[in-house]
Amino acid sequence: MNDSPRTIVGLDLGGTQVKGGFVWEGEHGTPDVEQTLARTVAMDTDLDAGANDLLDRLAGFARELGSNGPLGLGVPGVFEEPGGRLLRSANLKALEGLDLGAELAERLDLAREHVCVDNDANVATYGEQWLGAGSGIQDLIMLTLGTGIGSGLVIDGQLYKGPTGKAAEVGHMVVRSLPVNGPEDPDLRCGCGAYGCLERLASASAAIRRAGAAGLDTDLRQLCEVARAQPGPERELLFEIGFDLGAGLLATTAVLDVTCYVIGGGFGRGLDLLEPGIRAALAERDYGHDPPRLLPATLGAAAGWIGAARMALDSRD
Numbered sequence: 359m360n361d362s363p364r365t366i367v368g369l370d371l372g373g374t375q376v377k378g379g380f381v382w383e384g385e386h387g388t389p390d391v392e393q394t395l396a397r398t399v400a401m402d403t404d405l406d407a408g409a410n411d412l413l414d415r416l417a418g419f420a421r422e423l424g425s426n427g428p429l430g431l432g433v434p435g436v437f438e439e440p441g442g443r444l445l446r447s448a449n450l451k452a453l454e455g456l457d458l459g460a461e462l463a464e465r466l467d468l469a470r471e472h473v474c475v476d477n478d479a480n481v482a483t484y485g486e487q488w489l490g491a492g493s494g495i496q497d498l499i500m501l502t503l504g505t506g507i508g509s510g511l512v513i514d515g516q517l518y519k520g521p522t523g524k525a526a527e528v529g530h531m532v533v534r535s536l537p538v539n540g541p542e543d544p545d546l547r548c549g550c551g552a553y554g555c556l557e558r559l560a561s562a563s564a565a566i567r568r569a570g571a572a573g574l575d576t577d578l579r580q581l582c583e584v585a586r587a588q589p590g591p592e593r594e595l596l597f598e599i600g601f602d603l604g605a606g607l608l609a610t611t612a613v614l615d616v617t618c619y620v621i622g623g624g625f626g627r628g629l630d631l632l633e634p635g636i637r638a639a640l641a642e643r644d645y646g647h648d649p650p651r652l653l654p655a656t657l658g659a660a661a662g663w664i665g666a667a668r669m670a671l672d673s674r675d
């Protein structure tokens with residue numbers, strides 16, 4: 359009998375790239391973070407040849423990484439829970455309707471329950487909570503500030519997904535009310551249909567839109583550099599965006615007593631500039647909460663596959 363530890367692969371399927379890597383089964387505790395990050399590899403997603411071709415290549419990618427145990431997969435989309443069928447994915451429409459876990463289990467000769475599929479925000483959150491900024495913290499919310507705002511919630515060290523898998527959609531919390539009499543701002547109408555969702559105000563896309571409207575540089579990296587260098591409209595705009603973000607955190611803190619937020623995504627690198635606004639919004643209410651911790655994510659684009667691998671580790675017999 360072979361007693362060597364199995365290789366647990368995590369994959370993070372994006373619209374243009376798949377990132378992946380592996381951990382050893384014995385690393386369930388605390389694997390070396392640098393070594394784990396160094397195992398990150400990528401391949402093109404490329405759906406031109408159809409869903410079956412991509413699934414074949416995903417299985418091949420997992421095999422190349424040495425997969426011989428449970429597998430984890432993160433996907434940007436909404437899943438049917440329970441069941442695991444991909445209901446909607448804006449960037450991977452060809453995969454909609456498929457049970458990706460069953461498809462990969464068949465290709466890799468694994469039991470269905472040993473292929474763990476979850477949305478990209480959840481796996482990234484789990485990755486950061488395991489080996490990143492949230493390491494050792496049992497309760498946190500992670501927000502990924504990108505095109506939208508992805509979010510995941512960890513309670514007592516476990517991802518909380520809710521009975522139908524749609525919990526913790528912090529990006530779609532309404533933080534700006536629909537004007538009762540006045541005209542509405544069309545920029546605040548969200549893709550989900552609601553008005554004033556947090557991601558219409560504080561995602562990277564929203565920040566670009568707001569910078570453009572204010573006549574400022576729409577390259578967020580540049581905008582942040584100018585804001586760091588000197589006071590002025592750039593710093594003020596980032597304060598305002600931070601304030602809106604803080605309004606969202608105020609609400610999640612009120613419901614869940616969240617004491618730690620991990621902020622990731624490209625725009626999350628401006629957390630130092632957003633933090634004064636976030637803190638100002640949080641200070642609006644005094645309900646006896648200590649100010650929450652605001653931590654920049656540390657695993658970058660590897661958080662997703664690392665969290666997916668951790669989910670797979672959790673699924674072992």
Ligand SMILES: [Zn+2]
Nearest residue numbers: 530548550555
């Ligand atoms: Zn929305």
